[in-house]
Amino acid sequence: GSWKVQVTLRSGLIENTAEALLQVPATSGPAQAPVRATPVKNPGPGAPVLIVAVVLVGAVSVGLALTFRRRRRQRLAPRAGRPLPQRARAAVR
Secondary structure, three states: OEEEEEEEEEEOOEEEEEEEEEEOOOOOOOOOOOOOOEEEOOOOOOHHHHHHHHHHHHHHHHHHHHHHHHHHHHHHOOOOOOOOOHHHHHHHO
């Protein structure tokens, strides 16, 4: 009889699938040539999409970090004519 085989290999974000049709003769006979597997196309995000996503996430993270850092500096900076808040006075001593 014949067997339809599908193999899926995964490693992190990479996934490959291949199919093959194995035909087993009812009686034993001479050896046959190896069966060639055909790759199955899997429509998923390609490498360029993943690279762009990583770059965007990095840029947003850096932007948020700089924004919070800038706001924190403005909040701790002494204002002309106003006394420092109690927390900032303790840090100055």
